Amino acid sequence: MAKPDSLGQFEQLVMTAILARREDAYGVTIHSKVEELARPKAVSLGAVYVTLDRLEDKGLIASWLSDPTPERGGRAKRCYRLEALGERVLEESAVTAKRIWESLVDVWGREWGRRWGRELR
Amino acid sequence: MGPALGKGIALMASGPSKSAEAIVAILVPPACREEVLGDLHERYRSHSQYAFEAWITVPLVILSRVRRTADPQVVLIQAFVLYLSFLCAAWFKEAALLQAQWGLLRIAIPAGITLLVVMLEDAYANPGRRPPLSLVRGPVLGLAFALASQGLFWSGNPKLALGRWILLSGCAMSLLLSSAVRMLFPPATQQLHGANAPADWLKQTGGSGENLRALAAIGAVLLLILVVLQLWKRV
Numbered sequence: 001m002a003k004p005d006s007l008g009q010f011e012q013l014v015m016t017a018i019l020a021r022r023e024d025a026y027g028v029t030i031h032s033k034v035e036e037l038a039r040p041k042a043v044s045l046g047a048v049y050v051t052l053d054r055l056e057d058k059g060l061i062a063s064w065l066s067d068p069t070p071e072r073g074g075r076a077k078r079c080y081r082l083e084a085l086g087e088r089v090l091e092e093s094a095v096t097a098k099r100i101w102e103s104l105v106d107v108w109g110r111e112w113g114r115r116w117g118r119e120l121r
Numbered sequence: 122m123g124p125a126l127g128k129g130i131a132l133m134a135s136g137p138s139k140s141a142e143a144i145v146a147i148l149v150p151p152a153c154r155e156e157v158l159g160d161l162h163e164r165y166r167s168h169s170q171y172a173f174e175a176w177i178t179v180p181l182v183i184l185s186r187v188r189r190t191a192d193p194q195v196v197l198i199q200a201f202v203l204y205l206s207f208l209c210a211a212w213f214k215e216a217a218l219l220q221a222q223w224g225l226l227r228i229a230i231p232a233g234i235t236l237l238v239v240m241l242e243d244a245y246a247n248p249g250r251r252p253p254l255s256l257v258r259g260p261v262l263g264l265a266f267a268l269a270s271q272g273l274f275w276s277g278n279p280k281l282a283l284g285r286w287i288l289l290s291g292c293a294m295s296l297l298l299s300s301a302v303r304m305l306f307p308p309a310t311q312q313l314h315g316a317n318a319p320a321d322w323l324k325q326t327g328g329s330g331e332n333l334r335a336l337a338a339i340g341a342v343l344l345l346i347l348v349v350l351q352l353w354k355r356v
Contacts, residue, residue: 027160045160045174046181049153053185065155073136075159 007093013037014051015090018061018080026066026077027052052080060086136162137171145175150186152248157182183244190243195306199239202298203232207283209347210291215284227283228291234270235263235295243308253304260299264292298343 007015017033018025031048055061066077082090105113136142142158149157161178165171207228211218218224242259274282283291 027156028163031160044177044181045164046178049157049178050181050185053189057189068159071163072159073142073162075162076155077159078153078156 007089010038010047010051011055012090012093012097014048014055015060015082015086018082019087019090023079025080030080055086056080059083060089137165138168141168141171141175145179148175148179149182150245152186153182183241186244187240190246190308191240192306192309195302195308196236196240198302198306199299200232200236202302203235203295204229205343206294206298207232207287207291210287210294211283214287214290218284218287223280227281230274230281231264231267231271231283231288231291232295234267235260235299238263238266239299239303246308251307253307256303256307257296257300259303260296263299264296268292 013034014030016037017030020033021029027045027048030052031043031045034048035043052061052063056063060083061080062083063078063080066079068074068076101113142162145161146154146158157178161171161175164174208219208225211224211228218227239259239262242262246255268288271282271288
């Protein structure tokens, strides 16, 4: 299988949301987690669907339909999980993000790093 | 307090109206209808929220489905074949049109409309392998829309319309060529997997030998049409 292109920021958010939701990763829960990660930016449900489709085409995630539930009007959920390739690519992205963070702390000082570190927590 | 609370619970428990859900169900392509309708239902808070969310979600779902089903290489072949059909028809019936102002653009209008409808028809097709004859449905629908648009041009802005014979012979040739291309390179209605996946037809045929044979078939069809048109012009 060919190596996929590097992940965009929104793709990283969606994959992180899938990883965080574990067995309960489907459209609504992924969207709410992505909104939480991307705050204060608003994220549309449609943008999440487009990204999920793209990630699936790249072979980074896999999907399946679950059983229908009454709170969804008798409709099934499409659940997602990361593939091994997806986990590896996400790991590489996280390492790169950490390197960016450390470089910024070097340039803008430890005080800036502590302030944003507190905000992020 | 009691009745108000009961009313609130009833409101929270209610879902979107059947008619609103039916409209959204028609607009969402069948391949992703189940999960999109379920997610919208689960996020339902009020009628206006449901309508607004459907309004901003459905176009993106359609575009994503078009991206998944339309193979860029096959779309380019389709565009070329459709434009060539109307171009050949204009060349045989009214060669002056090719030199006229906006002449080449006027030829592109029916080809563009047909291509757009064919792409949408693939996006709305049921997932799974389709019988070869159902692949003709896209070009037939596309050409019907192209004819309807020309009808509107004839009544509203005749400068943009093509002549009747150019249009009819262009449509006939388009139908033949476009259907042949679709049968040789069937659209991908199944979900694709794999990093940087190559064209779906490439995976289906499994090698360059098959593709060369397919391209040779298109060439043969084109040649046949040119011979028929040449004979028709002499008669």
